[in-house]
Each structure stands twice: as structure tokens, then as C-alpha cells.
Amino acid sequence: MFYISAASTISHQPTFQNAGFSGMIVPLAAESILISPDYKRFIEAGLLRRMSKILRMSVACSKDCLEQAGVEQPDAIVVGTGLGCLQDTEKFLNHSITIEGLLPPTSFIQSTHNTMAGQISLSIGNHGYNMTHTQNSLSFEHALQDAMLLLTEGENDILAGAADEYIEILTEISCHLNVYPRSPLTSAASFFLLSSKEKSGTLAQIKDVATFGLVNSIPDTILALLAENETNADALDLVLFAGNISNDLTIAGVDPDKSLDYKNLSGIYPTASAFALHYAVDRMQQDKSIRNVLICNALIKSNLGLTLLQAIEA
Numbered sequence: 001m002f003y004i005s006a007a008s009t010i011s012h013q014p015t016f017q018n019a020g021f022s023g024m025i026v027p028l029a030a031e032s033i034l035i036s037p038d039y040k041r042f043i044e045a046g047l048l049r050r051m052s053k054i055l056r057m058s059v060a061c062s063k064d065c066l067e068q069a070g071v072e073q074p075d076a077i078v079v080g081t082g083l084g085c086l087q088d089t090e091k092f093l094n095h096s097i098t099i100e101g102l103l104p105p106t107s108f109i110q111s112t113h114n115t116m117a118g119q120i121s122l123s124i125g126n127h128g129y130n131m132t133h134t135q136n137s138l139s140f141e142h143a144l145q146d147a148m149l150l151l152t153e154g155e156n157d158i159l160a161g162a163a164d165e166y167i168e169i170l171t172e173i174s175c176h177l178n179v180y181p182r183s184p185l186t187s188a189a190s191f192f193l194l195s196s197k198e199k200s201g202t203l204a205q206i207k208d209v210a211t212f213g214l215v216n217s218i219p220d221t222i223l224a225l226l227a228e229n230e231t232n233a234d235a236l237d238l239v240l241f242a243g244n245i246s247n248d249l250t251i252a253g254v255d256p257d258k259s260l261d262y263k264n265l266s267g268i269y270p271t272a273s274a275f276a277l278h279y280a281v282d283r284m285q286q287d288k289s290i291r292n293v294l295i296c297n298a299l300i301k302s303n304l305g306l307t308l309l310q311a312i313e314a
Contacts, residue, residue: 001205001206001207001310002147002148002151002194002195002196002205002206003194003195003196003197003198003199003202003203003204003205003206003312004192004193004194004195004202004203004204004205004206004281005068005069005071005157005192005193005194005195005199005201005202005203006064006065006066006068006069006192006193006203007065007068007190007191007192007193007203007277007278007281007282008060008061008062008064008065008068008190008191008192008278009061009188009189009190009191009274009275009278010034010035010036010037010057010060010061010188010189011034011035011186011187011188011189011190011266011267011275012028012032012033012034012035012184012186012187012188012266012267013025013028013035013265013266014035015035015275015278016035016037016060016061016064017037017064019282019285020282020285020286021282022279022282022283022286023283023286025265027264027265028183028184028186028264028265028266028267029184030184032184032186032267034053034186034187034188036056036057037060039056039060041060042059042060042063042064043056043059043060043123047123050106051119052085052087052088052110052165053087053165053187054081054084054085054086054087054116054163054164054165054187054189055085055110055115055116055119057163057165057187057188057189058079058116058119058120058161058163058189058191059119059120059123060189061161061163061189061190061191062077062120062123062124062159062161062191063123063124064191065159065161065191065192065193066124066159066193068193069157069193069195069199069201071157071193073124073125073126073128074126074128074157074158074159074193075128075129075150075155075156075157075158076128076129076130076131076147076150076155076158076159077117077120077121077126077128077129077130077131077158077159077160078117078129078131078132078133078143078146078147078150078158078159078160078161079114079116079117079120079131079132079133079143079160079161079162079163080132080133080134080135080139080140080141080142080143080144080160080161080162080271080274081113081116081132081133081134081139081162081163081164081270081271082134082136082137082139082164082269082270082271083164083165083269083270084111084112084113084115084134084164085110085111085112085113085115085116085165086164086165086166086167086170087165087167088107088110088111088115089107089111090167090169091107091111092107092108092111095107113132113134114130114131114132116132116163117130117131117132118130120159129150129155131143131146133146135211136270136300136303137270137271137273137297137299137300137303137305138211138297138303138305139162139270139271140161140162140190140271140273140274140277140297140305141209141210141211141273141297141305141306141307142211143160143161143162144160144194144206144209144307145209145211146160147160147194148194148206148209151194151195151196154196155196156195156196156197157193157194157195157196158193158194158195159191159192159193159194160191160192160193160194161189161190161191161192161274162189162190162191162271162273162274163188163189163190163271164187164188164269164270164271165187165269166185166186166187166269170185171185181268182263183263183264183266183267183268184267184268185267185268185269186266186267186268186269186272187269188266188267188269188271188272188274188275189274190271190274190275190277190278192277192278194206198312202312203281203284203285203312204280204281204284204285204309204310204311204312205309205310205311205312206307206308206309207229207308207309207310208225208228208229208306208307208308209305209306209307209308210225210305210306211303211304211305211306212303212304212305212306213302213303214302214303215301215302215303215304218245218248218252218296218298218301218304219248219249219251219252221304221306222248222249222252222254222294222296222306223252223253225306225308226294226308229308231292231308232253233252233253233254233255234253235292236254236255236258236292236293236294237258237289237290237291237292237293238258238259238260238280238283238290238292238293238294239254239258239259239260239293239294239295239296240259240260240262240276240279240280240293240294240295240296241259241260241261241262241295241296241297241298242261242262242263242272242273242276242296242297242298242299243296243297243298243299243300243301244298244301245296245298245301246259246261248298249296254294262275262276262279262295263299265279266279268299270299272297272299273295273297273299273305273307276295276297277295277307277309280293280295280309281309284309284311288311288313290311291310291311291313292308292309292310292311293308293309293310294306294307294308294309295307295308295309
């Protein structure tokens with residue numbers, strides 16, 4: 001069992017440094033925009049000008065997490081991202097088409113998926129373990145699993161999070177593929193400080209994180225995970241889900257009145273389950289009757305990510 005000491009999210013909702021946001025947000029409108037904080041508080045002006053949207057979000061959330069927890073240096077930095085630094089990737093590809101001769105290297109260097117973890121490390125002067133996980137819609141869950149393994153091995157504080165960004169070509173691509181998402185495509189970053197021990201101000205505890213590929217039966221998989229953690233569907237006070245799995249949750253015994261499709265709040269991006277985790281933690285802080293929360297990430301239905309949370313008082 002591991003503990004969440006701090007959480008920070010920048011999204012299309014008023015989530016950043018806004019405890020209690022879960023009680024005031026409403027489903028996103030199609031025209032929603034990213035709500036950006038004053039990044040100058042977290043990033044030097046010279047660096048800020050050279051950072052893309054996803055890097056700004058990641059660095060600001062990371063530093064906010066460390067400030068909340070009163071931790072100067074984490075023992076490791078672990079990041080999950082589905083699509084990586086799209087803005088810089090697009091810029092690099094455009095340069096390769098329009099510029100003759102040698103290309104400027106900056107866009108290429110900043111287009112790689114591990115740029116976020118590296119930039120966070122440089123920003124805080126961290127020399128510890130630094131890793132990026134890219135497993136499509138399960139990228140954040142794999143980052144959590146990596147962080148939990150590190151805590152099991154004796155580390156004390158791990159900075160773990162996820163980020164993805166929207167660029168306009170994603171809408172064009174989705175139309176060409178005849179994919180018309182019901183929720184808007186969005187950008188966001190969510191970071192958490194995970195600790196091996198409970199501290200003063202600890203927000204919640206993670207009981208388990210599991211990922212499954214080519215799932216045959218979602219209800220059976222959910223029930224098996226709950227059984228492994230000596231609980232059942234009746235004990236769940238809140239179930240956050242993504243994907244067309246409402247019937248699967250009902251078959252597993254989940255009360256429909258206790259389930260919520262978090263895509264309506266976060267929008268769609270590969271690592272939106274990180275938003276769901278922060279939302280769940282905030283709900284637990286505001287409503288002490290919520291003690292057990294299950295996050296079911298079936299954004300891609302054949303790939304299932306399950307995260308089981310428990311309130312500190314439970």
C-alpha cells in the first residue's frame with residue numbers, strides 16, 4: 001500500500017491549486033480551452049519562452065506537487081504519456097518539409113516522449129531515476145506501477161504523473177478515420193507525489209494498480225482484482241470509468257448511481273486516467289463518506305487499467 005502526498009493538475013477544468021474542484025466542475029463543452037496558470041511562478045522567463053504547452057504543464061504541476069508535500073527532491077521521476085510532445089513533433093516535421101539543408105535540432109530534441117521527464121529533472125536539479133512510459137491509453141498506469149515498484153525497493157518519495165497535449169491535426173485525423181468522439185479532445189497534465197509511508201497531510205492511499213491487455217471479460221477482471229484486495233463491488237463508494245463499459249460494470253455488481261464517466265469532465269486524451277485519479281482524491285477529501293474508489297480505464301476497450309484507492313481513514 002502506497003500513499004498520495006500531493007496532487008496537481010492543469011486541464012480544461014479549474015483544477016490547478018483549487019482544492020474542492022471536484023464539487024464545482026461540470027461536463028466540458030465542445031469549445032472548452034485549457035486553463036493555464038501563471039507559469040512564471042514556476043518557470044524562469046527565459047526557459048518558458050522555449051517550452052511547448054506540454055512541457056509547461058508538466059514542469060508547473062511537478063513543482064506544485066513538491067511544494068505541497070514539502071519535498072525538495074524526489075527519489076525518482078516517472079512520467080506516462082500516450083502521444084508525447086505533439087506540438088514540437090509537428091514543428092519538426094514541418095521544418096523537414098520547408099527547410100532545405102541542415103535542420104535546427106531544437107524541435108527534434110524536444111519532440112521525443114521523454115522530454116517531459118528530462119525537463120522536470122533539469123528544472124529541479126534532480127539526478128535520480130528518470131523514466132518515461134508510453135503504452136498508449138495505459139501509459140499512466142504503467143508509470144504508477146513503476147513508481148510503486150521503486151517504493152517497494154526502498155525509495156521514499158516518487159514524483160509520478162502523466163501529460164498529453166491536443167493539436168488541431170488530431171481532429172482532422174479523427175475525421176479521416178471516421179472517429180467522432182462524443183467528448184472533446186483535450187490537453188492536460190496531472191502529477192502526484194507518491195510516498196512509502198503515511199505523512200501529515202497525506203491525501204489517500206493506493207491499494208493496487210493493474211493493467212490488462214486483450215481482455216476477454218471486463219467484469220471477471222474487475223471482480224478478480226477486488227477479490228485479490230479482499231473487497232467487493234458493494235464496498236465501492238465511487239467508480240470512475242472511461243470507455244463503453246457501463247454494462248460491464250453493472251454485470252460486475254457496480255451500482256450505476258455510484259459510477260461516473262470521467263471523460264465528460266476531462267475530455268479525451270490518452271492519459272486521462274491521471275485526471276480521474278486527482279478527481280477521485282479530491283472527492284475523497286471533500287466527502288468523507290467516500291472511502292473506496294475504483295478507476296476503470298477502458299478508453300481502448302481491449303486494454304484495461306484498474307486503480308483501487310482507499311481513504312486514509314478507511
